[in-house]
Amino acid sequence: MSKLVIVGTVAFDAIETPFGKTDKILGGAATFIGLAASQFDVDATIVSIVGGDFPQDYLNLLSDKNIDVSGIEFVKNGKTFFWSGKYHTDMNSRDTLTTELNVLADFNPIVPKFYRDAEIVMLGNLHPLTQISVLDQMDNTPKLVVLDTMNFWMDSAIEELHQVLKRVDVITINDDEARQLTGEFSLVVAARKIQDMGPKYVVIKKGEHGALLFHGEKVFFAPALPLEEVFDPTGAGDTFAGGFVGYIAKTEDTSFENLKNAVIYGSTLASFCVEKFGTERMQDLSKEELNTRLLQFKHLTQFEIELT
């Protein structure tokens, strides 16, 4: 079992979908990543920041999953990062209604001492310099660094993004962002160009159309599970990443074959995340449910053909 450092937002979200809307609920990339990774009983810490308005109950919720929260800075007089958004009918696109950085504006991540020798580091979507700061605090070069990012940093901090990319083993990125980062329409070509930027493994997330894992000339694909209803896509990408790193931390195996399995676990966990608002579905997810759905994934994708 490898130690796992997760850096990212712990936040409030307010979400509106065609199915309903929420008040401020628990959200944030690191929250979703941590909850997904906790399915693998890993020794994980979350490095983040919250304000005085952040309920102890939410921290307890993470601690109860054996996630170390000592790396979550508590700014008594500050307010927690808040995002609100509204999804369109197709659930693939959304409008951001509010982004209040609040305490996140001055976030200076501190990795708890006990976790500075962690083998796996998950850099959730944040300013690339914040991500670099976490890597700089590690005692050694971690066995595997996984980075998530988004188009916002390509627009506003592309040089810093390239700096951190050089120190990353795996990037998870969505299809449009992969195209933006490389100027290539073909995802095959884009993935090759991104590997030249640093990460030797490139995971391209296509939302309801699944995810691709590229490594050299190898490629693996995991579909998203076809669902009757996507209730709330918020956090699905982070849940995917959390399942991905959680499985690797548990198995301590960074081979391509094992990363394929990690992609399947990530997709499986993401399929739960979207079934309810926010983190609700992930909070009470059982191992039995996870295993049942993994079997569905097998049936969805596995076939037996004898070549003729």
Place this chain on the structure above:
Amino acid sequence: MSKLVIVGTVAFDAIETPFGKTDKILGGAATFIGLAASQFDVDATIVSIVGGDFPQDYLNLLSDKNIDVSGIEFVKNGKTFFWSGKYHTDMNSRDTLTTELNVLADFNPIVPKFYRDAEIVMLGNLHPLTQISVLDQMDNTPKLVVLDTMNFWMDSAIEELHQVLKRVDVITINDDEARQLTGEFSLVVAARKIQDMGPKYVVIKKGEHGALLFHGEKVFFAPALPLEEVFDPTGAGDTFAGGFVGYIAKTEDTSFENLKNAVIYGSTLASFCVEKFGTERMQDLSKEELNTRLLQFKHLTQFEIELT
């Protein structure tokens, strides 16, 4: 080996893509279906109609693949159906520039006597009444009837479409059309509703995002092979259908497990079709190339996870 009846257009296409453009070249749904099915050395006939302008060379090309062309009516004083279109940069959308029905306007399909006891019938995209006419000519109810259709018939002949759907075992349809036919956004729900209309197997084609096979509560997914470059998508859907029915005709097995394999073969063949203009790539495709790509498909999708 089952006999296979293919009804559909044999046509001229003129295609423009970001990579270039063609003059009038060989096209048509039945042409693509036939070429794909011929990979399985099936005993197939094409039921169609062409004009006096249709080159004997094109008919020879089909005959050389052991496709019976006696069901292709030759109207000496007529002109062959002609379609021209231009693809947008993303290759997923296109504008139709020209549709000249010509001899197709009076198409009255005649199934050759030798093929009226065929076990497999592939109804390519045509007016639903034309599709029904083919079924009416069969000696017995075929073992498997596969239908392809499009939004045009939903707009212009929905009642006739529902008539033919009642007599069909498998429908292949794209995602937008499945949504239009059912009024459901979720493909899972749409597939269920389509099964209630007749076909017990529903194949939903998602272009570059792969294809789903639904049957009762079962679902199977085949991705499209990630390609460096899609050169010309024309005929990919028909090639998929041709590979699908060709494999079933060869194996004579209509179980869900075997239909999964048929979907994989359809996807594999479609991945070749898009590599060159029109039918060019399909004309000289070898069994070795097909097998090599099937292996790529296995590597793309197959994984080994032990449940924990």
